[in-house]
Amino acid sequence: MTHHIRQHTKTWVISRRISQIFFLLLFVYILWSTTYPLSGVLPTETIFKIDPLIMLFTSLSERIILPGIIYSIILLFLTLILGRFFCGWICPLGTAIDMAGAVKKHMPLYGAWPGVIRFIKFGILSIIAAAALLGIQIAWIFDPIVIIARVISLNLIPIVTLCFEKFFMILIQQFEFYGPVSDFYRILKSSLLGVKPYYFSSSLLILLFFALILTLVVFMKRFWCRTFCPLGALYAAAAKFSWLERTVDACTNCKKCSSRCRMGAILPDAAYRKEECILCLDCLYDCPLRITRFSFTRPISHGSISHGSISRRNFMFLIFSALSSLAFRNKKRFSRNNYRSIIRPPGSIKESAFVNRCVRCGNCMKVCVTNGLQPVFFESGLTGMWTPRLVPEIGYCEFNCTLCGEVCPTDAIEKLSKEQKQKTIIGIAVINRKICLPYAEGKECIVCEEHCPTPKKAIQLTPHKINNQVLLKPFIDEKLCIGCGICQTKCPTRPKRSVKVFTKGERPYK
Amino acid sequence: MKGRVERILTCLFNQKKITRSQFLKLCAGGLTLLAAEKLLFKKLYAVQENTNARVSRNIKGAFDLVSAHGDDPYKMTIQAVNAMGGMAKFVKKDSVVVIKPNIGWDRTPEQAANTNPQVVAALIDMCRQAGARRINVFDITCNETRRCYVSSGIQKIAREKGAVVYMAEDWNMIKAKFAYKSPMEDWPIFRDALTCDTFINLPVLKNHRLTTLTLSIKNLMGVCGGSRGKMHFNIAEKLVHLADFMKPDLTVIDAYRVLMDNGPSGGDLNDVVLKKSLIVGTDPVLTDAYASRLVDIDPMSIPYIKLGVTNKLGSADLAGARIERINTTP
Numbered sequence: 001m002t003h004h005i006r007q008h009t010k011t012w013v014i015s016r017r018i019s020q021i022f023f024l025l026l027f028v029y030i031l032w033s034t035t036y037p038l039s040g041v042l043p044t045e046t047i048f049k050i051d052p053l054i055m056l057f058t059s060l061s062e063r064i065i066l067p068g069i070i071y072s073i074i075l076l077f078l079t080l081i082l083g084r085f086f087c088g089w090i091c092p093l094g095t096a097i098d099m100a101g102a103v104k105k106h107m108p109l110y111g112a113w114p115g116v117i118r119f120i121k122f123g124i125l126s127i128i129a130a131a132a133l134l135g136i137q138i139a140w141i142f143d144p145i146v147i148i149a150r151v152i153s154l155n156l157i158p159i160v161t162l163c164f165e166k167f168f169m170i171l172i173q174q175f176e177f178y179g180p181v182s183d184f185y186r187i188l189k190s191s192l193l194g195v196k197p198y199y200f201s202s203s204l205l206i207l208l209f210f211a212l213i214l215t216l217v218v219f220m221k222r223f224w225c226r227t228f229c230p231l232g233a234l235y236a237a238a239a240k241f242s243w244l245e246r247t248v249d250a251c252t253n254c255k256k257c258s259s260r261c262r263m264g265a266i267l268p269d270a271a272y273r274k275e276e277c278i279l280c281l282d283c284l285y286d287c288p289l290r291i292t293r294f295s296f297t298r299p300i301s302h303g304s305i306s307h308g309s310i311s312r313r314n315f316m317f318l319i320f321s322a323l324s325s326l327a328f329r330n331k332k333r334f335s336r337n338n339y340r341s342i343i344r345p346p347g348s349i350k351e352s353a354f355v356n357r358c359v360r361c362g363n364c365m366k367v368c369v370t371n372g373l374q375p376v377f378f379e380s381g382l383t384g385m386w387t388p389r390l391v392p393e394i395g396y397c398e399f400n401c402t403l404c405g406e407v408c409p410t411d412a413i414e415k416l417s418k419e420q421k422q423k424t425i426i427g428i429a430v431i432n433r434k435i436c437l438p439y440a441e442g443k444e445c446i447v448c449e450e451h452c453p454t455p456k457k458a459i460q461l462t463p464h465k466i467n468n469q470v471l472l473k474p475f476i477d478e479k480l481c482i483g484c485g486i487c488q489t490k491c492p493t494r495p496k497r498s499v500k501v502f503t504k505g506e507r508p509y510k
Numbered sequence: 511m512k513g514r515v516e517r518i519l520t521c522l523f524n525q526k527k528i529t530r531s532q533f534l535k536l537c538a539g540g541l542t543l544l545a546a547e548k549l550l551f552k553k554l555y556a557v558q559e560n561t562n563a564r565v566s567r568n569i570k571g572a573f574d575l576v577s578a579h580g581d582d583p584y585k586m587t588i589q590a591v592n593a594m595g596g597m598a599k600f601v602k603k604d605s606v607v608v609i610k611p612n613i614g615w616d617r618t619p620e621q622a623a624n625t626n627p628q629v630v631a632a633l634i635d636m637c638r639q640a641g642a643r644r645i646n647v648f649d650i651t652c653n654e655t656r657r658c659y660v661s662s663g664i665q666k667i668a669r670e671k672g673a674v675v676y677m678a679e680d681w682n683m684i685k686a687k688f689a690y691k692s693p694m695e696d697w698p699i700f701r702d703a704l705t706c707d708t709f710i711n712l713p714v715l716k717n718h719r720l721t722t723l724t725l726s727i728k729n730l731m732g733v734c735g736g737s738r739g740k741m742h743f744n745i746a747e748k749l750v751h752l753a754d755f756m757k758p759d760l761t762v763i764d765a766y767r768v769l770m771d772n773g774p775s776g777g778d779l780n781d782v783v784l785k786k787s788l789i790v791g792t793d794p795v796l797t798d799a800y801a802s803r804l805v806d807i808d809p810m811s812i813p814y815i816k817l818g819v820t821n822k823l824g825s826a827d828l829a830g831a832r833i834e835r836i837n838t839t840p
Binding site for chain 1: 677777778
């Protein structure tokens with residue numbers, strides 16, 4: 001690289017970086033504000049509503065039209081005009097990968113295999129599409145938005161809040177700063193940090209998955225985006241027809257752009273694969289002669305330079321065959337298996353449909369005020385990984401709260417009104433009389449009863465006379481119990497709680 | 511060793527550059543000194559107190575108890591406290607006041623599980639007029655704290671009136687030390703509840719299945735951290751010891767809307783009865799006894815009032831007490 005190029009201001013690259021940082025921060029902000037009382041500027045679903053992979057294939061596999069699908073279609077149309085601007089300018093996972101890639105200075109030599117591995121992502125996309133046609137939604141596994149949203153919600157935000165919490169705790173306690181520092185900390189807590197740092201089970205695994213994707217840059221820059229990203233593949237299919245096109249007049253074949261392209265989109269002869277270009281615009285400045293430019297062409301003029309991928313006819317065939325699958329709608333499809341082994345959030349649709357529709361974005365767990373919603377590992381089967389589950393040992397379902405349904409992007413948890421939610425049964429509490437204090441030890445305890453939130457208490461007390469003293473013993477009114485789990489959360493017996501919420505199918509015999 | 515110290519000192523005072531190892535040694539030495547000072551100070555100078563309870567200021571009002579009745583809880587509160595001799599009696603200029611309402615539940619004011627926000631507002635206004643430097647409002651809640659603070663309406667109105675509303679941190683606790691043997695020994699108590707100049711206890715009168723009624727003594731549970739579920743065994747003794755430990759300077763019982771059944775969390779509007787009353791007093795046992803009479807319950811049937819009398823925490827002698835009854839309805 002010669003000296004005068006270094007001095008040249010890379011306006012487009014700088015604007016692209018600003019855009020990437022802006023959207024990454026916006027993304028973190030949206031997820032950070034996904035907490036009670038949801039006072040963020042943008043609703044949380046926004047980030048998923050603009051994701052065509054999630055929106056289209058969940059709609060397809062569920063045979064429904066998800067509300068807000070139009071935004072993702074708008075993005076696809078924009079891609080038809082501009083190309084994969086989303087990948088280069090917006091995608092937060094792409095930004096994270098670029099940041100990780102910044103440590104890698106040496107570019108891989110141009111070889112055959114960077115040109116071949118790019119087909120893997122189309123393979124993944126076709127598997128997702130085929131599965132969706134069969135009614136199975138697996139778009140969540142590799143969707144970049146879901147991957148980074150889950151990491152931000154379940155790893156980044158808890159770790160940052162925990163660090164703040166511990167930092168101020170040590171500062172205040174060790175140096176006895178009970179004045180302004182304490183006040184500042186409390187303002188921070190009520191505005192940014194929330195009541196307490198949240199913990200999520202199996203979150204290490206979520207972090208490792210993310211870390212693995214970032215580590216892939218040791219092979220080459222944007223390895224994930226080139227090779228695996230199904231959303232990138234979807235955008236690539238649209239970008240194939242985009243109007244914005246890269247042209248190089250009177251190229252000297254110096255190969256600087258092709259050897260430095262982070263997507264491996266530029267061929268050695270300076271021609272390029274349009275569908276692989278994410279408009280990072282590095283090549284504008286890598287070109288020593290500054291003859292690379294991007295300009296709008298008329299949509300049809302470029303017809304002949306196809307380097308594989310999918311033909312227009314096949315693409316249309318795929319779309320129409322997908323639409324025709326709507327004819328196979330079968331509402332009774334999910335009616336058989338409604339057995340749950342774990343407590344799902346209130347408003348969750350039937351179990352098999354839930355596992356299918358949930359995209360594991362982590363929104364419901366992030367927003368749950370009591371931290372009770374936790375990602376499951378294999379507790380609900382292999383297919384249920386990272387779906388939400390209520391763990392009353394950690395937190396209960398707050399009676400007046402409907403937030404999890406409000407933030408679910410695919411309506412796997414339905415939006416319930418407060419009145420509907422208060423009548424939604426998610427489980428049934430059972431008292432274990434072998435360890436319950438009044439039954440087992442004759443001690444006074446009415447903690448479960450006093451916390452029971454239903455207007456007519458689902459936990460009642462019966463007075464028993466023992467040695468001239470009245471002892472109140474709790475019992476569950478199964479007609480009134482909604483399974484919110486506050487009794488289990490607050491039960492003072494340890495290590496085992498004497499009242500436990502079971503799903504309807506799991507309830508043990510008394 | 512001496513040479514090294516001298517070298518470091520010369521570096522410091524002559525503003526020469528010190529090496530990294532010197533810098534690290536300086537830091538380590540400083541921290542060791544700080545730690546040693548802390549340890550030694552505690553060993554040498556800390557006065558061994560057998561109790562860290564709040565010091566009672568023993569302020570008496572113009573009456574033993576004032577009971578108000580009326581349509582407007584804000585006006586009732588102002589007139590009742592004025593009848594007691596005014597807030598200036600209890601709140602000194604530039605002092606720190608804690609108002610501890612019951613904000614335990616994620617319920618609206620109409621559901622009567624929390625203290626009426628109008629009463630909180632009136633007390634804050636009066637404390638400010640009396641010249642309080644800072645008014646802290648908090649409760650350690652049963653439901654999720656943010657939801658309780660918002661639903662009860664107390665956070666909004668208290669902040670408007672200029673009080674500081676915040677959540678208690680679970681690490682910011684002081685272990686209670688009693689001068690006598692107590693089941694509450696070492697129980698964590700929220701620091702700010704103990705470090706204030708005036709503590710105003712502001713419960714709401716409501717039903718409770720275990721203690722019959724939730725009153726001022728029961729409301730003090732809201733300054734306790736730890737596993738509060740375990741307090742329910744032998745609750746009367748624990749509560750009475752806690753009240754003796756906290757020594758509230760003023761007790762105001764809100765009985766405007768009273769939850770008569772399914773307490774303490776309630777939730778059914780049919781259980782709420784409009785009593786339109788307010789009780790102000792300095793003796794927690796007396797105010798509780800009077801409040802229980804308000805809902806036709808024998809004070810002596812409530813275990814913590816009975817024990818409070820036996821332990822001489824206060825008196826439940828309603829006939830012998832100087833009681834002022836005021837009516838604020840025009």
